[in-house]
Amino acid sequence: MTKKLLMFDFDGTLIDSVPDLADATNQMLTQLGKPTHTLDTITEWVGNGARALVERALSGSNNVDARLSVAEIEAAEQLFFTAYAEHDVSKTITYPDVDQGLRQLKEAGFTLALVTNKPIRFVPNILDGLGWTPLFDMVLGGDSLSTKKPDPAPLLHTCKTLNFDPAQAVMIGDSINDVSAGKNAGIETIGLSYGYNYGNDIRDSQPNQVFDNFADLLAYLLEK
Structure with missing residues (x-):
């Protein structure tokens, strides 16, 4: 060949790795007082990196809410990173x-x-x-x-x-x-x-x- x-x-x-990514995503959303999402929904948001996953989760959709500020996204991303560090291999x-x-x-x-x-x-x-x-x-x-x-x-x-x-x-x-x-x-x-x-x-x-x-x-x- x-x-x-x-x-x-x-x-x-x-x-x-979606089960761990979903756990971390929902932990982030809970800390922010936002609705959590199902495993199937979060699965469709995975693939473009952590920032895109966080943006989609905050928006509750594949279509990112244009009203999200950079500061809001960055703060949420740090919460996600902290949560994922606790879950990154436990269910993967x-x-x-x-x-x-x-x-x-x-x-x-x-x-x-x-x-x-x-x-x-x-x-x-x-x-x-x-x-x-x-x-x-x-x-x-x-x-x-x-x-x-x-x-x-x-x-x-x-x-x-x-x-x-x-x-x-x-x-x-x-x-x-x-x-x-x-x-x-x-x-x-x-x-x-x-x-x-x-x-x-x-x-x-x-x-x-x-x-x-x-x-x-x-x-x-x-x-x-």
């Missing part, structure tokens, strides 16, 4: 076949990188808890650079840092942000249908390939 660098999204692709689980699959890909000689929109401060603890820290040659969070997915910069930065041409890379994720980032970077994209993606079918984003489970993705990558 000509592809040597596999760049993975995190939430909704490798891990199901891996999707089926992901743990063994990542290890097989590493053993097969692929270079693995994690490119997520999750704030970087929360990533190492989760990786350590899952025993995945040695698997990834590079880890980028949503605030590691000045821009995040769907901007191509995190993907191109990862390729450059690890000395791979974009033509040798694949971006693997569950949302339109992952697919758009890959397309914007000129990198092949693979979509996974079981993640979040705001309730939309990942196929609508037209990635190069789509798989409904990690086992099928693994077979595809190992057989190429």
Whole structure:
């Protein structure tokens, strides 16, 4: 296979972290005296980073209330960060076949990188808890650079840092942000249908390939 660098999204692709994100979101809203929301509702707000999740939660909608002030959003975001630090791995689980699959890909000689929109401060603890820290040659969070997915910069930065041409890379994720980032970077994209993606079918984003489970993705990558 000509592809040597596999760049993975995190939430909704490798891990199901929504229960912890929802707990932290509702704790933030309770502290602010605002209505809380169901797990299904909050699931549709995940994927654009913590700031977007906080803005949507404060608005009670995917459409952010234009009346929210920057000060209000920043104060709420700090409450969210504090709450999430208490919950970030307690309910987070891996999707089926992901743990063994990542290890097989590493053993097969692929270079693995994690490119997520999750704030970087929360990533190492989760990786350590899952025993995945040695698997990834590079880890980028949503605030590691000045821009995040769907901007191509995190993907191109990862390729450059690890000395791979974009033509040798694949971006693997569950949302339109992952697919758009890959397309914007000129990198092949693979979509996974079981993640979040705001309730939309990942196929609508037209990635190069789509798989409904990690086992099928693994077979595809190992057989190429």
